[in-house]
Amino acid sequence: MSVATKEQTGTLRALMIEDVEDDALLLVDYLQSSGFALEWRRVDSEDALRNAMLESWDIVFSDFSMPKFNGKRALQVVREIDPDLPLIFVSGTIGEDVAVEAMKAGAQNYVMKGSLKRLPSAVTREIHDAALRREQREAEVTLRKLSMAVNQAASSVFITDPEGCIEYVNLAFERLTGFTQAEVLGRTPAILCSGQNDGAVYSELWRKIRGGEVFRGTLVNRRKDGSLFYEDKIIAPIKDGDGRITHFVSTGNDITQRVRADQDRSRLAAILEGTPDIVAILRPDGQVVYLNHAGRARFALAPDIELGRLSLHDLFPDQFSERLLDEIFPRVGETGSWSGEAVLMTSSGIRVPVSQVVLRHLDEYGEVEYFSTVIRDISEQKRYEAELKYRATHDRLTNLPNRFMLSERLEQEIERIKFDGSQATVMFLDLDDFKRINDSLGHAAGDAVLQAVARRLRTCMRPSDIAASHGGDEFTVLMSEPAGFDDVMAMLHKLREVIERPVLYGMHEIFVTFCAGIALCPADGDNVTDLLRNADSALYRAKSSGAKQYSFYSSDMNARGDELLSLEADLRRALSNDEFHLEYQPQVDLTSGSIIGAEALIRWVHPAHGLISPVDFVPMLEKTGLIDTVGEWVMHQACEDCRAWHAAGFAQLRVSVNVSALQFNDVELLGKVRRAIEEEALPAELLELELTENIVMRDPQGATEILQALHSMGVRIAVDDFGTGYSSMAYLKTFPIDVLKIDQTFMRGVEIGDSSDAAIVEASVLFARKLGLEVVAEGVETRAQLDFLRDCGCHLAQGFFMSRPLPQAKLLALLRTHPSW
Numbered sequence: 001m002s003v004a005t006k007e008q009t010g011t012l013r014a015l016m017i018e019d020v021e022d023d024a025l026l027l028v029d030y031l032q033s034s035g036f037a038l039e040w041r042r043v044d045s046e047d048a049l050r051n052a053m054l055e056s057w058d059i060v061f062s063d064f065s066m067p068k069f070n071g072k073r074a075l076q077v078v079r080e081i082d083p084d085l086p087l088i089f090v091s092g093t094i095g096e097d098v099a100v101e102a103m104k105a106g107a108q109n110y111v112m113k114g115s116l117k118r119l120p121s122a123v124t125r126e127i128h129d130a131a132l133r134r135e136q137r138e139a140e141v142t143l144r145k146l147s148m149a150v151n152q153a154a155s156s157v158f159i160t161d162p163e164g165c166i167e168y169v170n171l172a173f174e175r176l177t178g179f180t181q182a183e184v185l186g187r188t189p190a191i192l193c194s195g196q197n198d199g200a201v202y203s204e205l206w207r208k209i210r211g212g213e214v215f216r217g218t219l220v221n222r223r224k225d226g227s228l229f230y231e232d233k234i235i236a237p238i239k240d241g242d243g244r245i246t247h248f249v250s251t252g253n254d255i256t257q258r259v260r261a262d263q264d265r266s267r268l269a270a271i272l273e274g275t276p277d278i279v280a281i282l283r284p285d286g287q288v289v290y291l292n293h294a295g296r297a298r299f300a301l302a303p304d305i306e307l308g309r310l311s312l313h314d315l316f317p318d319q320f321s322e323r324l325l326d327e328i329f330p331r332v333g334e335t336g337s338w339s340g341e342a343v344l345m346t347s348s349g350i351r352v353p354v355s356q357v358v359l360r361h362l363d364e365y366g367e368v369e370y371f372s373t374v375i376r377d378i379s380e381q382k383r384y385e386a387e388l389k390y391r392a393t394h395d396r397l398t399n400l401p402n403r404f405m406l407s408e409r410l411e412q413e414i415e416r417i418k419f420d421g422s423q424a425t426v427m428f429l430d431l432d433d434f435k436r437i438n439d440s441l442g443h444a445a446g447d448a449v450l451q452a453v454a455r456r457l458r459t460c461m462r463p464s465d466i467a468a469s470h471g472g473d474e475f476t477v478l479m480s481e482p483a484g485f486d487d488v489m490a491m492l493h494k495l496r497e498v499i500e501r502p503v504l505y506g507m508h509e510i511f512v513t514f515c516a517g518i519a520l521c522p523a524d525g526d527n528v529t530d531l532l533r534n535a536d537s538a539l540y541r542a543k544s545s546g547a548k549q550y551s552f553y554s555s556d557m558n559a560r561g562d563e564l565l566s567l568e569a570d571l572r573r574a575l576s577n578d579e580f581h582l583e584y585q586p587q588v589d590l591t592s593g594s595i596i597g598a599e600a601l602i603r604w605v606h607p608a609h610g611l612i613s614p615v616d617f618v619p620m621l622e623k624t625g626l627i628d629t630v631g632e633w634v635m636h637q638a639c640e641d642c643r644a645w646h647a648a649g650f651a652q653l654r655v656s657v658n659v660s661a662l663q664f665n666d667v668e669l670l671g672k673v674r675r676a677i678e679e680e681a682l683p684a685e686l687l688e689l690e691l692t693e694n695i696v697m698r699d700p701q702g703a704t705e706i707l708q709a710l711h712s713m714g715v716r717i718a719v720d721d722f723g724t725g726y727s728s729m730a731y732l733k734t735f736p737i738d739v740l741k742i743d744q745t746f747m748r749g750v751e752i753g754d755s756s757d758a759a760i761v762e763a764s765v766l767f768a769r770k771l772g773l774e775v776v777a778e779g780v781e782t783r784a785q786l787d788f789l790r791d792c793g794c795h796l797a798q799g800f801f802m803s804r805p806l807p808q809a810k811l812l813a814l815l816r817t818h819p820s821w
């Protein structure tokens with residue numbers, strides 16, 4: 001009798017489903033006599049079976065038909081609990097059909113009770129097969145688990161055949177690459193190629209995996225949508241039992257974020273290293289763990305210095321480090337950040353103003369791990385701020401404190417005086433006839449004088465005094481705590497002595513004198529406005545008494561100042577109120593004796609004060625900037641009136657118009673002139689512009705350009721007041737001018753027999769003729785003067801002798817009489 005293998009050596013645990021005990025014993029007997037060591041149990045109901053199935057069995061023998069139970073049901077219960085447990089029907093009643101049915105239902109075998117011969121071999125085979133089935137089932141389960149794991153894995157996986165054709169991809173692959181399994185099956189991983197990897201990487205990859213080794217490396221691949229991603233790859237060959245490669249398995253981890261973060265970090269590091277700001281990272285105890293290039297340079301540290309050993313105190317040897325540790329860090333620890341200004345001392349001992357931002361960085365437990373700080377050198381900004389402040393508080397030309405700073409200081413003085421009952425003095429100084437210096441020697445000379453005066457003023461100041469510049473030729477001295485009147489007078493004398501020394505300018509010695517107006521605090525005012533106004537009134541009084549005068553404020557002084565102020569306000573309204581008109585003074589041709597043109601002269605008839613001289617209000621127009629509008633009005637009115645002369649039958653009469661320095665510097669001058677002649681339809685050559693020689697001499701080169709532009713427009717240019725200024729003959733030659741107007745002061749000299757004046761007039765006429773210029777003598781009041789001019793060969797004359805300036809209507813009336821001189 002043949003018997004089984006494993007089961008032979010061990011005890012066979014058999015479960016009998018049998019209602020007849022003798023039948024069960026018979027079966028046991030037979031098996032034991034066939035060599036099986038048996039451990040067995042008999043059940044004959046479903047409950048008992050279920051109970052028995054809680055234990056483990058090697059085999060089940062079941063009767064097919066039992067009174068309380070039946071084989072089919074028993075088979076179902078057994079399969080339900082253990083699908084692989086072999087079950088053999090041992091029945092006396094089973095027929096072929098039932099046996100086949102039982103096999104279909106999952107029984108492994110059947111044996112007839114009457115013929116147990118087949119039983120031992122069937123037992124052995126079924127046990128063996130069951131073991132195989134179990135193994136296979138377990139293998140399947142493992143495989144299913146594995147493939148589920150691979151499919152669900154976070155790493156992207158694909159499997160190729162030895163030629164590299166893709167046979168499988170997992171979900172992570174689909175997610176990462178954007179390709180679905182269906183899209184890539186049968187294709188090669190070349191679909192992921194980005195062109196960003198070195199070709200050598202691929203040859204190395206193939207060399208390794210074809211050689212049976214594992215490839216490990218980082219690849220840059222491309223998704224279906226074209227974007228790049230970085231993968232840490234492991235590609236391994238799979239071999240069969242003969243060592244032949246059947247597949248390659250590629251596992252990849254997407255490290256794009258890490259790579260990008262690394263790239264960002266290195267970019268950030270480059271920025272930190274490149275920034276001119278000092279960036280440091282410090283532990284809460286002040287140990288420096290990072291210091292950028294700017295910081296290392298600032299503290300003269302070697303690039304390879306071991307930062308961990310460096311403490312804050314090494315960097316900032318002064319109190320700055322203590323402040324950081326004791327004051328700032330604890331505060332940052334609470335609020336998260338701090339920013340402010342500080343002063344730090346560099347290794348070379350230089351104190352540098354800095355702005356600083358400190359940030360707190362927490363660890364995963366919310367504890368302060370370290371602080372980062374950005375320190376910016378703000379010396380430049382501080383310098384700039386100081387410069388701005390200086391500019392805002394000082395006069396640019398003289399570098400003296402300006403009116404703004406003076407007011408501030410005065411305010412402090414007043415506060416002090418209110419507190420301690422002392423006093424102060426405000427002294428306004430105004431240089432006498434400063435305009436003369438400007439007009440005759442030019443602005444550069446004027447500036448040099450103002451600078452010299454400022455320098456000298458400074459030397460007279462006591463530490464508590466202050467000298468300020470008001471702009472222009474006005475200065476202020478604020479004397480703090482003068483002992484009394486004598487002190488003020490002593491200061492005044494000292495100022496005279498120092499300031500009135502001649503100022504050397506080139507070849508010139510310029511003599512400067514000044515007037516002073518003095519107001520005392522608190523007697524003449526206990527606030528800034530009153531004090532300054534009263535000192536100004538005192539100055540006005542001093543100036544109206546002549547040069548080199550001084551005056552202390554007295555309460556009746558403000559009247560005149562108010563008058564001037566209100567005149568200025570009236571002037572602003574004069575143009576719209578039609579209070580201006582022009583008068584014309586004829587110019588006479590000395591050859592023919594008849595009028596060839598007229599000079600336009602502005603008149604202001606004030607509604608209350610009557611006629612006001614242009615000598616008084618033209619400077620006011622200039623000061624207020626009104627000269628631009630009023631000057632333009634004059635130009636238009638003169639052109640219009642000139643056209644009226646022509647219309648009245650006096651064709652070719654020309655008109656000349658005065659142009660002040662401010663008008664000449666107006667960038668719009670050319671446009672305004674062009675508009676006037678075009679709008680009034682006056683031929684350009686009949687308009688003459690009169691400029692004083694000082695205007696053109698101030699900036700001869702700039703003036704030449706403007707004069708040329710005017711000239712090319714056809715307008716005539718006359719140089720007014722010739723002989724009074726510092727004309728350079730050489731320049732006059734180069735200017736495109738048409739007319740020289742000899743100043744009327746020379747005519748007075750001619751009248752009183754001053755031979756030098758007469759000589760100047762003669763020379764001027766000669767000079768003008770030589771240059772091919774027309775020459776006009778102004779201020780002709782007598783027949784003798786006129787004759788003299790004729791004898792000299794002067795072309796034209798203008799003056800009271802021929803006619804005073806006349807309103808338009810009167811001029812027309814005069815013209816109609818066809819006068820001749």
Ligand SMILES: Nc1nc2c(ncn2[C@@H]2O[C@@H]3COP(=O)(O)O[C@H]4[C@@H](O)[C@H](n5cnc6c(=O)[nH]c(N)nc65)O[C@@H]4COP(=O)(O)O[C@H]3[C@H]2O)c(=O)[nH]1
Pocket residue numbers: 585600601602613614615618634658659660690720721744778779780781798799800801805
């Ligand atoms: N003693 C005396 N004086 C004579 C004689 N002939 C003419 N005058 C006066 O001499 C001044 C000549 O004008 P200016 O030298 O250009 O000097 C002008 C000119 O510089 C300025 N001015 C007048 N009108 C205008 C104007 O429309 N624009 C500008 N910018 N300045 C003007 O005001 C100054 C004074 O003008 P006015 O008072 O009109 O004074 C005029 C005129 O009335 C004479 O024989 N004897």
